[in-house]
Amino acid sequence: MLDLAPKYNPSEVEDKWYSYWMEHKLFHSEPDGREPYCIVIPPPNVTGVLHMGHMLNNTIQDILVRRARMQGKNALWVPGTDHASISTETKVIAKLASEGIKKTDLTREEFLKHAWEWTEKHGGIILQQLRKLGASCDWERTAFTMDPSRSEAVTKVFCDLYDKGLIYRGLRMVNWDPQNRTALSDDEVFFEEEQSKLYYLKYYLAQEPDTLDAPVGSVVHTDAEGRHYAVVATTRPETIMGDTAMCINPKDPKNAWLKGRRVIVPLVGREIPVIEDRYVEIDFGTGCLKVTPAHDKNDYELGKTHNLDTIDMLNEDGTIAEAAGLYVGMDRFDCRKAISEDLAKAGLLEKVEDYVNNVGLSERTKVPIEPRLSLQWFVKMEHFAKISLAPVMDDIIRFVPEKYKNTYRVWLENIKDWCISRQLWWGHRIPAYFYDNGTDEEAFVVAPTPEEALEKAREATGNPDMKMEDLTQDPGALDTWFSSWLWPITLFDGINNPGNPEIDYYYPTATLVTGPDIIFFWVARMIMAGYEYVGKQPFDNVYFTGIVRDKIGRKMSKSLGNSPDPLDLIERFGADGVRMGLMLAAPAGHDIMYDDALVEQGRNFCNKIWNAFRLVKGWEVADTPAPEASRLAVEWFEARLSDTLAEMEDLMGKYRISEALMALYRLFWDEFSSWYLEVVKPAFGSPMDRATYDATLSFFDTLLKMLHPFMPFITEELWQHLYERREGESIMYARLPEPGSFDPAVLSRFEHLKEVVAGIRTIRKQRQIPNKDTLELNVKGAHDATLDAVISKMGNIDVIRAVEEKSPTAAAFIAGAVEYSIPLEGNIDVEAEIAKLEADLKRYTGFLAGVEKKLSNERFVANAPEAVVALERKKQSDAKEKIAAIESALKALKSPSSK
């Protein structure tokens, strides 16, 4: 016996093989004459650590890449990381804060120094972790979204889009994150339900009329002194300092008495007009709306329509600004509390109700966002929407699962301009230069370098003496996604150096594997950039993974502590086991409920493969003729292998990876180990004939190749034991065989055989007959003797005899329409046998009745396709035969002679 441990020990082989692959540069790819197959990694955050989502996502990518490689394609998987502007900057600020340093105390350069240090310290950990998983990335190509080549491209694209009129700068209502003090795009805001309050505030009339001429239906509020007021319901009383109007619906009878009047903002004392707009819902609250154009999107629109003043009363950190006049410097939420108390004291608060509303939160910091009017940079999206819709709808880019096409379409059809500027330092700096000391917001030029900017500024101003010091670069950085959307292009230098051999060869990439949560952020935008800058789709297929949840369906999160550490799992179950376990449970687009039981199954499978190999390699070989049973098993398994190869090809083409893996799992475990190996296994101590041995090794070889994309380490290890091979060779580059043709009858015959053997085993078990004891098998009916040699071996049968009638003392079972029986010493339990047969009889009679009902229906026979009718007739005759066999068995049992 070969010296292999009885259990597979992953830790002994994983690092060894990963080093081997690296040492021989087996992951590296260069353009050549072969068909390319390229995947670009969705770059994880540079300072991130590996979590279960990455495990799933990267396992899928590795499977696809390894499979392509084994199909003879030039496979390339490009790794890299994302600078993750907001996320990283937030982390750096937190780290500095812990050292007592405030961002505002630092210059831009100082801050960036800290950020780079942080990036270098934590950066790339995640890529190291991916190696543990077995990821076959071409590490020589590791990229970073903020390295010089990528940065140059980003700047270039910004300038180009600006020149094309697709980027503009404008004053807009944007989502403002007061913690990070930056603008966010709409996609970076998520909404959460919050228990809040609805405050009803009193707005007194500015001028008390002598007589109030209120129309019918008016709801007029009058206080104890007879003064009139309107009531406004708001969730944000702290914004009243920014009120510049009150708005009613022109068709609202309740508030018609307010038309044309002016009211006084409570506490503030400012007079504001009552305006009318159909935007106001008559039935919400009191039908009166306070209008704060500087701090609400809809109010801003109202302000524009009605020419209202705008009072910006919040600072960028969310505290109350000078312009408010009151509560200056107080935090917005403290102010809400204070103001509601003050309003109550002043008798200006009518009532407070509990209210559930949706609050927009910053995706990164989770703080409530503040709609804020500010000057930002935007990408016009109409053009991009136009060029990117059709390719997905027409399946030039195939989405798996397909349902996301819809999501994509709806988003593009309602697209809004993309706010790309962030008031952050960590990121690509906006290449815009102001030349008027910041006094004129319009006085800027956009250029890739300061030198070119100066040139342009001189031209624009007609002042040839302008100096570099007169230019001020926009302090802002670009949205991270403004670099990510170029990823598949910039990895091959397709912006700086268009038409170069690499971009021509690898682009469009084959498949993008990512989560549906970034379909808008990233997938859609890559498609846009792809068409704009290369004129082609960035990828042919997009595979959307699900979310990894815990076994009761909760998202994995740090706070719940329900997220296992991937490296710990790899330690405990082996990388192959973890990969296998995850993949078994992960159909495309389905969330996966993670449970250790899954990876245990994966580990067990590794062990099964390992032990099957130990068995095979432990055999002695002799030049003897092959036994009949072995010959038949080889013929059968060859067919079975081809069958599964074809099935897997089909499933993988549809990205049904978990099903493909399951097919393979069953092939290896049930068919190969439980049947094939058991049939060909020589008696203890006996050698095996060479023909069967060679066939078995060749089967094993094919199985390892089929398994390799899913389980790279164990397959490489065993493949090495299987053959002598030269240093540098690897199963990674072995060719996956094409499915051969086979006779389906070979498979169906073997399936029947399994039924017969199972029948024999059941009888053995029921009667507690040891496997060692040989038995005689009697056959009544049209038995196909082709596989008798196998039946004999697997059932430990010494004689197979055709009989006219079953012996009265034989235990019987029916397989197909053949009655098999095993003569036994002593009496059989006639009652039990009869009961079992009668249950069968009932079942088949019922089945036959169903079939015959169909066949006797003239309309069925007339309307159904011929093949279907023929099939029903076949079912009918099969059932009849079976029933006849059962009845004859019953009759024999019931006849007095058997008692």
Place this chain on the structure above:
RNA sequence: GGGCGAUUAGCUCAGCUGGUUUAGAGCGUCUGUCUUACAAACAGAGGGUCUGCGGUUCGAAUCCGUAAUCGCCCACCA
């Protein structure tokens, strides 16, 4: 408020354009077995009428309608 998707064995899922057996798999369960590759295993068994209702059809898990439940996306009415 709008849209999309789901509901099949204890659990996780297949079942593609309606007809291949009155529905399949893996895991789990139950019963035997330490049978020299593997107890992380072997052998055997049980388990669902396809969420409810209605319809179309010769025929429905599969198509249509409807109700319920769940999930996701978009919008965000103060």
